Amino acid sequence: MIIHTEATALQIRPWSKTSHMVTWLTPEYGRIVTAVKGACRPKSAFLGQYDLFYTCDLLFYRRERDGVHSIRECSPSALREPLRRCWRSAAAAAYLADLTARVTVSHQEAAAVYDLLNRTLDALPRAPRHDLKALILRYEVNLLAKLGLAPNLDLCPHCHTPDRQWLRFSMTSGRFACPHLAAAAGESAVALHRDVRQLFLTMLDRLTDTADGDILRHSETDKNRPPPHLLLGLSRFLGMFITFHLEVPPAVRRVAFELLDKNPTRETVSLETSSP
Ligand SMILES: [Zn+2]
Known part of the structure; x- marks a missing residue:
């Protein structure tokens, strides 16, 4: 056929x-x-x-x-010629393509992921250098959602009261751990800051609004760009979650992020050392 x-x-x-x-x-x-x-x-x-x-x-x-x-x-x-003129964008694109090839399957409709990938590839060369990682994270967040594999970040009114800044996230069950619920066998949990949870949700919301195409139009301006320590927290969380649930080897992602950190300009140095 x-x-x-x-x-x-x-x-x-x-x-x-x-x-x-x-x-x-x-x-x-x-x-x-x-x-x-x-x-x-x-x-x-x-x-x-x-x-x-x-x-x-x-x-x-x-x-x-x-x-x-x-x-x-x-x-x-x-x-996508502009991707060929900037090695950082190309490295980011290579990671996204590799990840996508690993987590999508044959003979199964993938229109939402396809659309997400194309729009992100279009946006990469136009993103300021220090926003490339945020763009990758946003792709990962929305990829998980479109695959139906996003973590459940709902809070329990009894256990996750607003005074608690750090929440225990169970990798095994893909949601926050609740002491009054039985833990899964061999449960592995990580601490997730409340603000990182919020950043995840923010990235998820922003992309769903952009049916007209341009991801960057909705990205953070200088004023409300997420602080580096939150991006780092989200990056670590997503790295663990993707390795755990999508069975993607962590090395590919690590190399991509290390590459994006190469030869930082003074600007990115100051961004990355400004975490509290
Ligand atoms: Zn609870």
Whole structure:
């Protein structure tokens, strides 16, 4: 069966001397892998038609059995050139693409994640350097929500009274721990600050409002940008949560965040050392 869809390229791997395996995210079919035979030959019809983070019009032969489909035609509709001029944005995009490829599945509608990914990829090169991490966190928060895997951050009126700044979050059950409820067997819990919980919820809300496209329009201005220590707290929490529930190896994320910290300018240094 021939399928026509739009698709964003998440990963490109060499396959034989002249061919590629391309992993795509599509709105209707989730993550798909296509083989592009002869992709690297000088006269290949596919030269320049796809690259990492491109969104393309894709025509492929759908094969049910081994999961690798055969590409028939491909033409780019969004090249995202600015991502290629800034290595920080490209590093952030590579992490998001890797994460997305790991947590999405084949033959399952993924329109919401597809839309989220494309809008975030569009926003990355326009984000100020020190906002890249916040943009990644926002992507993670909303990705979890769209996958139906977001943590339950509801508070219990008895246990989580407003005077308590630190709350115990049970990784195992994906919600705050309540002393009056039986703990899950082998429960692992982390302390989460009330303000980090609020930041999570804020990021979740802001993106759902932006059906018209631009994520950055809703991002923090200098005045109400979240303080670095809260971003750090959210980043640690999300790192643990994603490793725990999505079974994504933590190294990929750690490397991406370390890369974004390389050669900080005076501005980012002062931002990162201003935590109380
Ligand atoms: Zn309770």
